[in-house]
Amino acid sequence: MSDNNHQWPIWEVFIQPKNGSAHEHAGSVHAPDGEMALLNARDVYGRRLEGVNMWVVPATAIVASTPEDVGPFFDPANDKMYRWPNYFKTPEGIKQIS
Amino acid sequence: MHFVNRNLANPKQTSNIGMETTLSVEELNKREAEFDAKIAGGKTIEPKDWMPERYRKQLLRMMSQHAHSEVVGMLPEGNWITRAPSLARKAVLLAKVQDEAGHGLYIYSAAETLGMDRSEMIDQLLSGKAKYSSIFNYPTLSWADIGAIGWLVDGAAIVNQTVLAKCSYGPYSRAMLRICKEENFHNKQGYQIMAYLMRGTKEQRDMAQDAMNRFWWPALMMFGPSDTNSPNSADLMKWKVKLNSNDDLRQRFIDRTVPQAEAIGLRIPDDKLKWNESTRHYEFGEINWAEFNQVISGNGPCNKLRMKQRTDAHNNGAWVREAAAAYSAKKAASKK
Numbered sequence: 493m494s495d496n497n498h499q500w501p502i503w504e505v506f507i508q509p510k511n512g513s514a515h516e517h518a519g520s521v522h523a524p525d526g527e528m529a530l531l532n533a534r535d536v537y538g539r540r541l542e543g544v545n546m547w548v549v550p551a552t553a554i555v556a557s558t559p560e561d562v563g564p565f566f567d568p569a570n571d572k573m574y575r576w577p578n579y580f581k582t583p584e585g586i587k588q589i590s
Numbered sequence: 591m592h593f594v595n596r597n598l599a600n601p602k603q604t605s606n607i608g609m610e611t612t613l614s615v616e617e618l619n620k621r622e623a624e625f626d627a628k629i630a631g632g633k634t635i636e637p638k639d640w641m642p643e644r645y646r647k648q649l650l651r652m653m654s655q656h657a658h659s660e661v662v663g664m665l666p667e668g669n670w671i672t673r674a675p676s677l678a679r680k681a682v683l684l685a686k687v688q689d690e691a692g693h694g695l696y697i698y699s700a701a702e703t704l705g706m707d708r709s710e711m712i713d714q715l716l717s718g719k720a721k722y723s724s725i726f727n728y729p730t731l732s733w734a735d736i737g738a739i740g741w742l743v744d745g746a747a748i749v750n751q752t753v754l755a756k757c758s759y760g761p762y763s764r765a766m767l768r769i770c771k772e773e774n775f776h777n778k779q780g781y782q783i784m785a786y787l788m789r790g791t792k793e794q795r796d797m798a799q800d801a802m803n804r805f806w807w808p809a810l811m812m813f814g815p816s817d818t819n820s821p822n823s824a825d826l827m828k829w830k831v832k833l834n835s836n837d838d839l840r841q842r843f844i845d846r847t848v849p850q851a852e853a854i855g856l857r858i859p860d861d862k863l864k865w866n867e868s869t870r871h872y873e874f875g876e877i878n879w880a881e882f883n884q885v886i887s888g889n890g891p892c893n894k895l896r897m898k899q900r901t902d903a904h905n906n907g908a909w910v911r912e913a914a915a916a917y918s919a920k921k922a923a924s925k926k
């Protein structure tokens with residue numbers, strides 16, 4: 493019986509709310525495999541037309557950055573201000589170039 | 591001691607167990623100051639963020655208790671699924687109870703980000719170590735009780751959960767947002783049951799009033815003891831896990847519910863209830879805290895029955911879990 497109580501792996505659930513939009517994280521479910529994870533996810537996170545598509549991903553397959561690294565990880569963007577269009581000054585008299 | 595650090599859901603994968611104990615006192619103080627500043631600045635805390643151990647423990651206690659309440663809450667209502675007065679009522683109640691299972695799962699999922707497996711939380715419930723809301727230890731004696739529960743109990747839950755949706759812990763707050771969208775259906779179906787009964791025969795009106803009389807006070811108790819007697823309140827408020835006092839939320843619930851009762855001709859079973867024009871709130875009578883304490887310490891009318899029903903449900907579901915595991919093992923083997 494104790495084996496029966498053991499916990500199935502966690503699957504993270506992502507829902508595409510409508511056609512054309514990106515998938516969003518909704519929560520997680522436990523399931524022995526992907527097919528059943530999808531069925532569980534449908535019952536738990538999809539009872540009210542929440543979306544048009546669903547992904548389930550083994551939680552262990554997700555690699556995430558750490559909050560401690562937020563500085564060094566995203567920093568390089570900071571010294572490359574020319575990546576933003578407002579870095580460039582438009583000559584006087586010209587209203588719009590793009 | 592267990593420092594939580596995980597990607598999205600698997601505590602075992604990335605946890606830095608013991609890390610907290612290796613931090614120096616200065617480092618701990620520094621992190622705690624940063625944490626406090628973050629909360630004061632209205633930022634949310636995410637699973638991989640550093641958090642004080644007390645914050646993690648309090649949240650885990652609160653969230654698992656909340657999840658258990660959703661699940662145990664299915665039992666009193668489940669009692670009437672087979673006896674609903676029409677097929678339409680039965681379909682609605684079934685959908686409502688299914689939502690509650692969903693709510694339990696959303697919150698278990700969010701609570702697992704704090705580093706405890708769902709199976710362990712369920713063990714704590716079944717062994718009696720973890721608590722659930724006192725309200726579910728009252729019996730559902732008539733069909734009107736289903737109306738009273740949806741209207742009053744889910745109504746009280748809405749007041750609570752709307753505030754929790756703004757709490758500092760990201761996964762909890764997001765689960766609450768999802769839940770709040772569904773609760774209005776629960777609340778309205780309950781109120782509709784009561785409204786229909788109040789338009790019915792004398793017997794039906796009496797039945798509705800009787801349910802009101804039995805559920806009104808226990809619904810007020812759902813907000814918990816007065817804040818002067820609520821041991822964890824100060825910490826929880828500082829951490830924005832709680833944003834309003836128990837008494838404030840109880841008052842909010844009373845103020846919005848009394849006019850709803852009056853609109854359908856139900857009497858509030860409280861002689862001291864009266865509108866105070868200067869405070870713009872209802873005044874109400876003394877809550878029977880002795881009864882509340884009896885119920886949370888295991889001596890309510892249905893505590894033993896609920897635990898038995900929950901344990902039976904868990905054990906009776908064993909074959910489903912076995913079958914699912916066998917099916918996936920067989921499928922995996924046939925792929926090789």
Ligand SMILES: [Fe+2]
Nearest residue numbers: 660689690693
């Ligand atoms: Fe719920």
Ligand SMILES: [Fe+2]
Nearest residue numbers: 690744773776
């Ligand atoms: Fe509900």
